[in-house]
Amino acid sequence: MFRAFTLTLFAVYTLCLASADERPNIIIMMSDDMGYSDIGCYGGEIDTPALDALAADGMRFSQFYNTGRCCPTRASLLTGLYAHQAGIGHMMGDYGLPAYQGDLNDQCATIAEVLRPAGYRCYLSGKWHITPYREKELENPDTSNWPLQRGFDRFYGTIHGAGSFFDPNSLTRDNTYITPDNDPEYQPETYYYTDAISDNTVTYIRDHAANHADKPFFAYVSYTAAHWPMHALPQDIAKYEGKYDTGYAPVRDGRLAKLKELGLLSDDWQPAPMVGDWDAQEDKVWEAACMEVYAAMVDNMDQGIGRIVAELKTQGMLDNTLILFLQDNGGCAEIFGRNVTVGPQERPDAPTLAPMGKDELQTEMIPPQSRDGYPLRRGKVMPGPAETQIGYGRNWANISNTPFREYKHYVHEGGIATPLVAHWPKGIAGKNLWHHTPTHLIDLMATAIDLGQASYPTDKTPVEGTSLRPAFETKPIERGKPLYWEHEGNRAVRDGKWKLVAKGVKSPWELYDMEKDRTEMNNLAKAQPEVAAKMAQQYETWAAERGVVPFRSWQQPKKKNNTKDKKKK
Numbered sequence: 001m002f003r004a005f006t007l008t009l010f011a012v013y014t015l016c017l018a019s020a021d022e023r024p025n026i027i028i029m030m031s032d033d034m035g036y037s038d039i040g041c042y043g044g045e046i047d048t049p050a051l052d053a054l055a056a057d058g059m060r061f062s063q064f065y066n067t068g069r070c071c072p073t074r075a076s077l078l079t080g081l082y083a084h085q086a087g088i089g090h091m092m093g094d095y096g097l098p099a100y101q102g103d104l105n106d107q108c109a110t111i112a113e114v115l116r117p118a119g120y121r122c123y124l125s126g127k128w129h130i131t132p133y134r135e136k137e138l139e140n141p142d143t144s145n146w147p148l149q150r151g152f153d154r155f156y157g158t159i160h161g162a163g164s165f166f167d168p169n170s171l172t173r174d175n176t177y178i179t180p181d182n183d184p185e186y187q188p189e190t191y192y193y194t195d196a197i198s199d200n201t202v203t204y205i206r207d208h209a210a211n212h213a214d215k216p217f218f219a220y221v222s223y224t225a226a227h228w229p230m231h232a233l234p235q236d237i238a239k240y241e242g243k244y245d246t247g248y249a250p251v252r253d254g255r256l257a258k259l260k261e262l263g264l265l266s267d268d269w270q271p272a273p274m275v276g277d278w279d280a281q282e283d284k285v286w287e288a289a290c291m292e293v294y295a296a297m298v299d300n301m302d303q304g305i306g307r308i309v310a311e312l313k314t315q316g317m318l319d320n321t322l323i324l325f326l327q328d329n330g331g332c333a334e335i336f337g338r339n340v341t342v343g344p345q346e347r348p349d350a351p352t353l354a355p356m357g358k359d360e361l362q363t364e365m366i367p368p369q370s371r372d373g374y375p376l377r378r379g380k381v382m383p384g385p386a387e388t389q390i391g392y393g394r395n396w397a398n399i400s401n402t403p404f405r406e407y408k409h410y411v412h413e414g415g416i417a418t419p420l421v422a423h424w425p426k427g428i429a430g431k432n433l434w435h436h437t438p439t440h441l442i443d444l445m446a447t448a449i450d451l452g453q454a455s456y457p458t459d460k461t462p463v464e465g466t467s468l469r470p471a472f473e474t475k476p477i478e479r480g481k482p483l484y485w486e487h488e489g490n491r492a493v494r495d496g497k498w499k500l501v502a503k504g505v506k507s508p509w510e511l512y513d514m515e516k517d518r519t520e521m522n523n524l525a526k527a528q529p530e531v532a533a534k535m536a537q538q539y540e541t542w543a544a545e546r547g548v549v550p551f552r553s554w555q556q557p558k559k560k561n562n563t564k565d566k567k568k569k
Contacts, residue, residue, distance in 0.1 A: 035331035035400025058423035080445025099547030112151025126222030198304025230383035247278030276395030331400030489551030
């Protein structure tokens with residue numbers, strides 16, 4: 001009797017602990033190299049029912065911005081700073097300047113480093129890419145800037161930024177390099193990195209509910225879909241067979257019509273021109289297949305997001321979990337692997353090389369073979385299988401970015417405009433809502449601090465962003481200062497309705513009224529010289545204060561800093 005009574009009291013006590021903390025769980029999901037209108041709830045034809053459902057039950061942001069490139073976006077997202085302030089003004093090269101050291105500095109804090117002291121458990125599944133991957137240091141790698149040393153409790157993913165979806169280079173669990181074959185914690189029938197990212201997130205949620213129910217959690221789900229190479233599972237590719245056989249124009253026209261229905265494309269805006277000529281394509285079957293595989297990659301990611309949402313429902317966590325989905329930059333126009341011929345252009349009937357060993361680490365971004373022994377194939381090869389290494393190309397990237405100009409790398413809207421889907425039943429005041437005020441990656445740290453009731457370290461660079469909480473409550477966001485961009489000399493300022501933007505160091509500034517012309521087709525720099533001059537000065541002041549220097553003045557990488565040198569920066 002006494003034992004039963006004691007167990008009952010313990011159960012009540014545990015239940016009270018589990019319900020005492022009303023702060024929301026926070027999940028930030030980010031895809032890689034996708035255009036503004038790719039997912040269904042932003043105008044696309046790709047099947048994304050999980051994201052569409054989150055949007056219908058939550059909120060979408062029409063003017064959310066990233067930095068236009070993978071590493072800077074990740075640095076900005078995690079720190080609430082402009083990427084230069086976090087040491088990642090370009091990519092992972094060390095150029096001998098604090099803003100361009102290519103390694104997350106110690107003057108910033110990550111969201112995990114801020115939320116963990118406030119009582120959150122912190123999990124990361126996916127791409128890190130804010131510290132160098134040194135493939136020659138496999139036995140004793142420098143882990144000082146890996147996720148567990150930057151606030152996360154658990155990590156599954158890749159340190160490097162790109163690689164095979166069937167055999168990712170730099171694959172890591174916590175602080176140890178692994179292979180898909182020797183990881184005792186995850187052995188699916190078929191290994192596919194996007195699935196692995198989703199499935200490990202599901203495991204984190206399940207384990208959290210079982211062992212840490214008294215605490216909220218922060219999860220960063222950092223997909224590599226749909227970054228090249230175009231790798232996808234056969235069953236996902238089959239869903240899109242023939243979908244793109246009619247070429248670029250019908251897909252673009254369908255997106256334009258849907259964007260207008262959604263209110264994302266005004267009748268007064270002139271869409272950016274289509275760059276591809278379908279009639280001029282010599283191999284239409286191959287070109288259509290590239291988009292089929294791209295769509296399959298996005299579809300698979302959405303399936304995984306559906307599994308994550310389902311697990312939240314199962315654990316009774318969905319209502320008080322803020323889910324945010326965004327993209328790291330616009331569609332990618334890089335010609336990766338399309339302009340070279342490597343290996344057999346047709347897939348051999350069977351592997352022709354020795355398979356890799358169970359414990360043999362994959363160190364290459366472009367592996368010379370698949371794990372089971374098929375040789376590398378590049379050129380006009382049919383995408384999808386593990387040994388292929390190509391991208392989907394500029395013409396499809398232009399369609400992905402409908403209705404905007406330019407691509408990844410650039411800071412015109414095609415490079416930096418991203419969907420932001422927000423879902424939080426307990427915190428968003430309504431369903432199927434839109435927020436139209438310009439917002440930015442720098443706002444995510446501020447939002448986490450606000451909702452997580454956390455304290456930001458006073459000895460770190462102050463956060464630049466503003467909490468998104470007012471938007472969730474259907475109130476205006478009061479920023480009070482412009483937003484800025486710089487990457488590879490591409491630069492921009494957004495101040496109210498005005499955007500000043502330039503493509504490259506030597507190109508003149510362009511000025512656009514974003515209320516009348518968000519597609520950036522009517523340059524007003526000559527018609528509004530005072531506005532352009534004022535904003536150009538705003539940019540110069542911002543750049544000087546944050547260590548931005550002209551592109552190519554730092555182009556030659558310096559010798560890598562050792563850990564002690566890095567800590568001094």
